[in-house]
Amino acid sequence: MLMQHDSHAAAGTLAGVASPPRSELRARGIASLIFLGAAALTLYGTRSMSGGMPMPGGWTMPMMWMVMPGQSPWSAAWMFLLMWQAMMVAMMLPSTWPMLSLYRRVALHTAAPRPALSTVLVGAGYFAVWLAFGAVGFGIGLEVSRWAMESQRLSRLIPPAAGVALIFAGLYQFSPLKQSCLKHCREPLLFLGQAWRPGPAGAIRVGVQHGAFCAACCWALMLIQMVLGVMNLGVMTGVAAVIGVEKLWKRGPLLARLVGLGAIGAGAALVLRSFY
Numbered sequence: 001m002l003m004q005h006d007s008h009a010a011a012g013t014l015a016g017v018a019s020p021p022r023s024e025l026r027a028r029g030i031a032s033l034i035f036l037g038a039a040a041l042t043l044y045g046t047r048s049m050s051g052g053m054p055m056p057g058g059w060t061m062p063m064m065w066m067v068m069p070g071q072s073p074w075s076a077a078w079m080f081l082l083m084w085q086a087m088m089v090a091m092m093l094p095s096t097w098p099m100l101s102l103y104r105r106v107a108l109h110t111a112a113p114r115p116a117l118s119t120v121l122v123g124a125g126y127f128a129v130w131l132a133f134g135a136v137g138f139g140i141g142l143e144v145s146r147w148a149m150e151s152q153r154l155s156r157l158i159p160p161a162a163g164v165a166l167i168f169a170g171l172y173q174f175s176p177l178k179q180s181c182l183k184h185c186r187e188p189l190l191f192l193g194q195a196w197r198p199g200p201a202g203a204i205r206v207g208v209q210h211g212a213f214c215a216a217c218c219w220a221l222m223l224i225q226m227v228l229g230v231m232n233l234g235v236m237t238g239v240a241a242v243i244g245v246e247k248l249w250k251r252g253p254l255l256a257r258l259v260g261l262g263a264i265g266a267g268a269a270l271v272l273r274s275f276y
Contacts, residue, residue, distance in 0.1 A: 027104060027119075031097060038089035045083035046233045055148055057156035057274075064138075064230065065145040077138055084134035084230075088127060091240040092214070095247045096126060099188035099210060103203075106192060118203040125207020129215050137226060160274040162227045166267030169220035169227075173260025181217035182256060185247045218243055224263055 052060040064083070067076045103122050107115030148155040172178055184191055191213075195206050221239050228235045242259055246252040 023108070024101075024105075027101065027116075031093065031100070035090060035093050038086045038093070041086035042083070042090045042236070043233070045086065046236070049083065055155045055158070056152040057159050059155075059159050059162075061145055061148065062230065065141040067142070073142065076142075077135070080138045081131060081134055084138070085127065085131055087236065088130040088134070091236065091243065092127075092130065094240075095185075095244040096123075096210070096214065098248075099191065100126075102188050102192060103206065106196065112198055114200075118200060121200055121203035122207035122210070125204040125209075126211040126214070127207075129208055129211030133215055133219070133222070137222075137230075141226070160271045163267040163270030163272075163274065165223055165227050166263045166270065168267075169223045170260040170263030170265075170267060172220040173256050173263065178217060178220070178256060179253055181213050182246060182253060184213045185217050186252060217246075220263075221259070 049063045052062045053066065055061050064080050067073055100119055100123055104115055104119040106112075107118050112118060144158070148158055191210065192206070195209050196202070197205055221243060225235055225239045230236075242255065246256050246259075249255065
């Protein structure tokens with residue numbers, strides 16, 4: 001009952017929240033510095049992990065899916081996840097900032113203890129979801145690369161498999177689940193009215209819940225990025241732009257479908273090219 005009361009109280013005050021201008025500018029400045037640091041680290045990662053190994057089937061295995069000589073799988077995973085998390089902060093912080101900013105303002109308005117810390121915990125919970133996503137992706141990529149290096153037959157199947165993955169990702173862009181999760185990401189006011197919980201544990205829960213919705217919304221775009229080049233700066237910038245526009249533009253749902261159509265076409269072309 002207490003949780004329900006807190007949620008309804010937060011929902012009742014959301015529309016009237018006003019933020020002190022100086023505090024708002026400070027928060028934006030800190031977020032900008034975090035974004036710039038993550039972007040710089042991502043740029044370094046794209047340069048240090050560029051290149052790859054030509055493979056049977058006419059494709060190139062990216063360095064990030066390979067364990068280098070003298071390197072353990074755990075150290076390779078640590079390096080990948082460090083670059084991945086920097087990339088996710090650079091890609092996702094701009095589009096998730098409206099929700100984080102709104103949470104901070106609600107915390108200030110309701111006199112919640114340590115609102116700055118709670119906002120940081122929301123962000124930590126959110127990006128923890130994307131870190132877990134990256135860990136799963138790295139595990140799959142590492143196994144696929146190992147199989148491809150052990151078998152030329154399997155290596156030749158990678159391009160058509162990548163095409164099928166693009167088609168699958170494109171179809172998801174049309175699904176009701178995609179549109180529902182996108183609606184959640186586009187309406188942080190409604191989300192916080194339902195998800196608000198007080199205290200540090202509540203902040204982490206809000207972040208994890210928001211991250212789960214966001215991952216369900218954007219995993220297909222991340223799959224497209226992994227197929228086209230997870231540390232390719234151009235692909236990364238394009239996917240980040242699509243994510244931001246989907247969430248912030250009034251016709252974001254239409255863009256989601258157009259991107260899905262493009263992914264289906266590119267996937268079909270890749271599959272056909274593999275057999276001719």
